[in-house]
Amino acid sequence: MSAPVTVVASWEYRSSVRARWVLTMAAIFGLLCVTVTLLAFRTVRELGLTGIGPASATLVNLGVLLPSLMGLLLGAGSLVGAREQGMLSMMCAQPVRRSSIAFGAFLGLTGSLWTTLGIGYGVALMIMAGVARGSDVPALATLIGATFGVAAASVAIGIGVSSLVSSRVQAVAAGVGLWIVLALGMDLALAALAPTVHLGPVGLLGTILLNPLESGRILALLGTNFEGTALGPFGAYLISGFGTVGSVLLLAADLLAWTVLPLLVARWALPRKDL
Amino acid sequence: MAKGAFLRVERLTKTYRSGWGLNDVSFELPGGTIAALGGPNGSGKSTLLRCLAGLASYRGSAWIDGRKVDASPASRETIGYLPQSVAMPDHATIGEVLDLFADLRGVDRSTIPLPGGFVNDDDVRIGTLSGGQRHRVALAVALLGRPHLLLLDEPVANLDEEGRIAFWSLLRRLRDRDGVTSIVSSPSPSDLRGVADRALFLDDGRLVLEEDLTGPAPLVSEDDPDDLMEARP
Numbered sequence: 372m373s374a375p376v377t378v379v380a381s382w383e384y385r386s387s388v389r390a391r392w393v394l395t396m397a398a399i400f401g402l403l404c405v406t407v408t409l410l411a412f413r414t415v416r417e418l419g420l421t422g423i424g425p426a427s428a429t430l431v432n433l434g435v436l437l438p439s440l441m442g443l444l445l446g447a448g449s450l451v452g453a454r455e456q457g458m459l460s461m462m463c464a465q466p467v468r469r470s471s472i473a474f475g476a477f478l479g480l481t482g483s484l485w486t487t488l489g490i491g492y493g494v495a496l497m498i499m500a501g502v503a504r505g506s507d508v509p510a511l512a513t514l515i516g517a518t519f520g521v522a523a524a525s526v527a528i529g530i531g532v533s534s535l536v537s538s539r540v541q542a543v544a545a546g547v548g549l550w551i552v553l554a555l556g557m558d559l560a561l562a563a564l565a566p567t568v569h570l571g572p573v574g575l576l577g578t579i580l581l582n583p584l585e586s587g588r589i590l591a592l593l594g595t596n597f598e599g600t601a602l603g604p605f606g607a608y609l610i611s612g613f614g615t616v617g618s619v620l621l622l623a624a625d626l627l628a629w630t631v632l633p634l635l636v637a638r639w640a641l642p643r644k645d646l
Numbered sequence: 647m648a649k650g651a652f653l654r655v656e657r658l659t660k661t662y663r664s665g666w667g668l669n670d671v672s673f674e675l676p677g678g679t680i681a682a683l684g685g686p687n688g689s690g691k692s693t694l695l696r697c698l699a700g701l702a703s704y705r706g707s708a709w710i711d712g713r714k715v716d717a718s719p720a721s722r723e724t725i726g727y728l729p730q731s732v733a734m735p736d737h738a739t740i741g742e743v744l745d746l747f748a749d750l751r752g753v754d755r756s757t758i759p760l761p762g763g764f765v766n767d768d769d770v771r772i773g774t775l776s777g778g779q780r781h782r783v784a785l786a787v788a789l790l791g792r793p794h795l796l797l798l799d800e801p802v803a804n805l806d807e808e809g810r811i812a813f814w815s816l817l818r819r820l821r822d823r824d825g826v827t828s829i830v831s832s833p834s835p836s837d838l839r840g841v842a843d844r845a846l847f848l849d850d851g852r853l854v855l856e857e858d859l860t861g862p863a864p865l866v867s868e869d870d871p872d873d874l875m876e877a878r879p
Contacts, residue, residue: 386735455733457729457730457731458732463701464701464725465747466722466750646696
């Protein structure tokens with residue numbers, strides 16, 4: 372890692388963890404984690420179940436939807452916001468590559484988002500600690516890993532957007548629009564198309580890999596249910612086709628691709644932009 | 647490159663969708679020159695400085711001390727740039743801002759050749775500073791690493807009289823002691839009276855007057871510059 376990347380990452384990290392709305396989101400995420408965990412435990416006990424697997428499964432949607440929105444908004448506002456302030460001009464006037472600035476911003480913002488998520492999950496894990504068993508560790512690790520992966524991919528997509536748009540308003544609109552498409556739109560479109568278009572397991576897998584939020588969600592669910600039964604026929608196809616480890620690796624690789632590709636877009640677009 | 651030319655600009659052209667940013671601008675500056683860059687609003691002053699700082703694409707070429715200005719980081723090693731307006735984050739301290747840019751340049755903070763007290767103490771937050779004090783911090787950033795070429799976009803716009811005097815005195819000292827070349831844009835070039843050695847006037851993206859202020863006659867006068875001459879430093 373070159374020094375300018377580290378310098379920018381450190382600056383972005385400090386800047387974003389000090390921003391009030393990031394702190395507010397951290398508090399909201401922590402509160403939601405605690406609430407969801409407590410409610411899930413209550414239900415789990417009422418059903419006579421044990422362990423934390425069922426409770427952690429309830430955190431999956433929370434861990435996919437909120438961090439992705441935060442990541443998209445953080446990333447989308449980053450470069451274009453600095454550009455509107457004039458800070459990006461001053462940074463790019465230094466003897467550093469613009470791609471280093473984009474990558475540094477990604478690392479710093481991802482770090483701050485991971486800190487936020489870490490606080491939220493940390494509180495939830497303290498509650499779960501009393502009933503957790505050794506066998507629950509993989510489920511929790513996969514859930515947290517999937518959430519962190521979705522968060523990183525969302526920040527990267529946001530930074531890719533930020534390198535292309537010309538104002539912060541456009542960036543926020545694009546970030547929110549993308550989140551709606553990824554979180555809801557693709558599911559709704561699939562549901563609407565299902566009766567008329569026969570996608571089959573391979574087609575379904577393709578549409579899932581086109582959506583990092585869906586990859587993260589399925590990855591997290593696989594962690595709580597390694598047989599994939601919670602995912603129905605698709606889970607069965609995934610496990611039978613790729614095995615448990617192969618499925619986890621496939622989905623993790625998809626999240627990695629969703630992180631790398633937008634950063635390559637930023638690497639291409641930012642140097643071509645007039646500041 | 648002509649002997650003694652530190653900065654050479656050849657047919658520099660920048661077009662926007664709305665029209666010309668810069669239109670076939672050519673000039674040379676010897677090392678150790680302070681050039682006043684004047685012209686009406688929208689004449690291309692900021693665009694010229696941004697092109698030379700490597701922040702905007704253009705046609706034509708620019709050479710700094712024999713090295714062609716391009717997108718490589720090395721092109722910017724000897725340049726200090728101050729944009730017209732900068733909004734640094736309120737939560738950051740002066741020390742953090744200066745550290746950020748010193749680290750990006752790979753230089754020591756002690757390289758800022760500013761008189762003591764020109765910038766507030768390190769631990770003061772940007773959010774507590776006035777517009778003029780923030781501008782002083784941005785000026786300090788531009789001076790990090792002892793650049794050989796300073797591109798300053800309206801550097802005294804937000805400074806009080808004391809700050810302006812200190813700044814002009816500093817520019818002269820950098821020129822006389824270190825041979826630093828500066829291009830200083832200003833909507834009212836008369837501010838640079840007694841400071842600049844050379845005047846460059848832009849109008850509608852074209853260089854319409856280039857004048858050696860140490861000599862009697864304009865070097866280039868493409869248009870009738872009467873109206874601009876009134877504002878001559």
